[in-house]
Amino acid sequence: MTNSSRFTLHASRLIVGITGASGSLYAKRLIETIPANIEVHLVVSxxxxxxxxxELGKNWLPKRKLIRHQINDFFAPIASGxxxxxxxxxxxxxxxxxGSIAGGLSQNLLQRxxxxxxxxxxxxxxVPRETPYSVIHxxxxxxxxxxxxxxxxxxxGFYQRPKSIDDLVNFVVGRILDHFDLPQRLHKAWKDASH
Ligand SMILES: Cc1cc2nc3c(=O)[nH]c(=O)nc-3n(C[C@H](O)[C@H](O)[C@H](O)COP(=O)(O)O)c2cc1C
Structure with missing residues (x-):
């Protein structure tokens, strides 16, 4: 499978990492909407x-088939190229x-x-979430x-006239799926949008 960028997409496997920034709802929605034929490897800091x-309560992780790795398990397959x-x-x-990824620190499995x-x-x-960003960020x-x-x-974006928090979340998650060339119906491309 290839996409239009210089990157080659290997296998039907996608790694999802979740960290302690606000916005876990984005992660939840993403995991719910990644197509079922994609093998999801999850690692959470x-x-x-x-x-x-x-933010979401105790049972925040959506019920879908996935492979979860422990944050300090450097023996996990996703630690190897x-x-x-x-x-x-x-x-x-x-x-x-x-910052840790930018510095190449690999201090846990997610960063590795x-x-x-x-x-x-x-x-x-x-998908960073912070505001404002410092010059370091x-x-x-x-x-x-x-x-x-x-x-x-x-x-x-607001040009599709969101009516709910879900609409806002879906916009961002839709853009993530677009970047992996995965099918999504969460938001429409600009020229397809009808108001
Ligand atoms: C409720 C809460 C909200 C937070 N929101 C953010 C955030 O939006 N962005 C951010 O960069 N850090 C945020 N933090 C701080 C991170 O959780 C903290 O820097 C942590 O060390 C990140 O570790 P991790 O990257 O290993 O998950 C938040 C912390 C808490 C407790």
Whole structure:
């Protein structure tokens, strides 16, 4: 499977990382809507788990078939470039994890899996949520974009006249799925939008 960018999409596997930035609803919606034929490999940071529980309640993880890896399990397949995937999305991505990935620190499995995507030339979509951004955050985003990552921040558009929080969430999640060439019906392309 290929897409139009310089990246090659390998296998029907997608890695989803969740960190402790606000916006766990984006992650929940994404996991719910990734097509069933895609093998989802999930890794959640310790604070990702805590913030998701705080924002969405105890049973926040949607019931779908997925493979969950522990955050410090460096023996997991996604820690190795030899395990082929179509890439990874980190949603929401804290500015802390963003900085660690930009610095190549690989301090936990999530950061390592992201680092693997960069070194292997696979798609890495980062969905930071913070405001305002400091010059350090912006510098890290710049470095990551140069390294091949896509910075797709949690920044919904309003031109489709959203009527609910769900509409706003769907806009961002739809854009994430678009970036992996995965089918989605969460939002329409601009020229298809009807008002
Ligand atoms: C309720 C709550 C909301 C937070 N929201 C954000 C946020 O929007 N963006 C961010 O970068 N960090 C946010 N943080 C801080 C991160 O959770 C913190 O920096 C943590 O160390 C991130 O670790 P992780 O990247 O390993 O998940 C929030 C923390 C809490 C408790």
């Amino acid at each position: 310790e604070n990702g788990e805590k913030v998701a529980t705080y 030899s395990f082929k995937t179509m890439g990874m999305v980190v949603v929401p991505c804290s500015v802390g994890t963003l 899996a992201a680092d693997v995507c960069l070194k292997e030339g696979r798609k890495l979509v980062l 912006l510098g890290n985003m710049h470095a990551l974009a140069l390294a091949g990552a896509t910075i797709l921040d949690a920044n919904p």
